[in-house]
Amino acid sequence: QSALTQPASVSGSPGQSISISCTGTSSDIGSYNLVSWYQQHPGKAPKLMIYEGTKRPSGISHRFSGSKSGNTASLTISGLQPEDEADYYCCSYAGTSVYLFGLGTKVTVL
Amino acid sequence: QVQLVESGGGVVQPGRSLRLSCAASGFTFNSCGMHWVRQAPGKGLEWVAVIWSDGSNKYYGDSLKGRFTISRDNSKNTLYLQMNSLRADDTAVYYCARGTTMVGATIDYWGQGTLVAVAP
Numbered sequence: 001q002s003a004l005t006q007p008a009s010v011s012g013s014p015g016q017s018i019s020i021s022c023t024g025t026s027s028d029i030g031s032y033n034l035v036s037w038y039q040q041h042p043g044k045a046p047k048l049m050i051y052e053g054t055k056r057p058s059g060i061s062h063r064f065s066g067s068k069s070g071n072t073a074s075l076t077i078s079g080l081q082p083e084d085e086a087d088y089y090c091c092s093y094a095g096t097s098v099y100l101f102g103l104g105t106k107v108t109v110l
Numbered sequence: 111q112v113q114l115v116e117s118g119g120g121v122v123q124p125g126r127s128l129r130l131s132c133a134a135s136g137f138t139f140n141s142c143g144m145h146w147v148r149q150a151p152g153k154g155l156e157w158v159a160v161i162w163s164d165g166s167n168k169y170y171g172d173s174l175k176g177r178f179t180i181s182r183d184n185s186k187n188t189l190y191l192q193m194n195s196l197r198a199d200d201t202a203v204y205y206c207a208r209g210t211t212m213v214g215a216t217i218d219y220w221g222q223g224t225l226v227a228v229a230p
Contacts (some may be wrong), residue, residue: 001171001172003154034215034216036216036217038155038217040155045205045220045221045222045223046155046205046220047220048216048217048218048219051210051216051218052216057218087154089154089155091155091157091217093215096169097160097162097167097169097213097214098157098169098171099145099157099160099214100157101147101154101155101156101157102154103154104154104155
C-alpha cells in the first residue's frame with residue numbers, strides 16, 4: 001500500500017481557479033468511487049470537502065468540486081479566497097476495508 | 111451535533127504501551143464504522159485502522175499490523191486504540207473519525223486529536 005500521489009504545493013491569486021490532482025492505481029482510485037477530499041488548517045482537524053468523488057457535504061461551498069478520470073481524482077477550487085489557504089488531502093478506498101491517504105497539497109493564496 | 115473526543119495521549123518510552131479512547135456523542139454510535147487516523151509532526155495523514163459498527167471486523171494499515179488493536183464498546187459509545195511496542199516513528203496526533211456506513215467508508219467527522227510522543 002503506497003500513499004496516493006499529490007503535488008506538494010499549488011498556488012493561485014484570489015478569484016482564480018486551481019486544481020489538485022491525486023493519482024493512485026487501478027487497485028484503489030481506479031476501482032472505486034470512494035475518493036474523498038479534506039481541508040486542514042494549521043493546528044486543526046481535517047474537514048470533509050468532497051466525498052464519493054464528486055459530492056459536496058451540506059454546508060460546503062459550491063466553489064469546491066471533484067472529478068475522477070481513470071486512476072486520478074482531482075479537486076478544483078474556483079474563485080479562490082484567502083480562507084482557502086490550507087493543506088488538502090485526498091483519500092481513497094483500496095479494497096478489503098483498507099484506505100489510503102495522499103501525501104497532501106499545500107494551497108497558497110498569493 | 112457529532113462530537114468525538116479523544117483522550118489517553120501523552121509521552122511514553124519506546125517499547126511501552128498506550129491505550130487511546132474516543133468518546134462519541136450526537137449520533138447513533140453503533141450504526142457507524144469508526145476509524146483511527148494519525149499525523150506525524152509536520153507530515154501528512156496516515157490511515158491507521160477501521161472497525162465495523164458491530165465490532166465484527168477490524169482492518170489495519172500495513173505498517174501497523176500486529177502492534178495496534180482497534181476495538182469499541184457500543185454500550186459506552188467509545189472507540190479504543192491499543193498501541194503496543196511503541197516506536198519513535200509512532201509519534202503523532204491520533205484522530206478518531208466517524209465513517210458514513212456500518213463498515214466505515216467515507217470519513218465525515220473528526221475529533222480534535224490526541225498527541226502521542228514516543229521518547230526515552
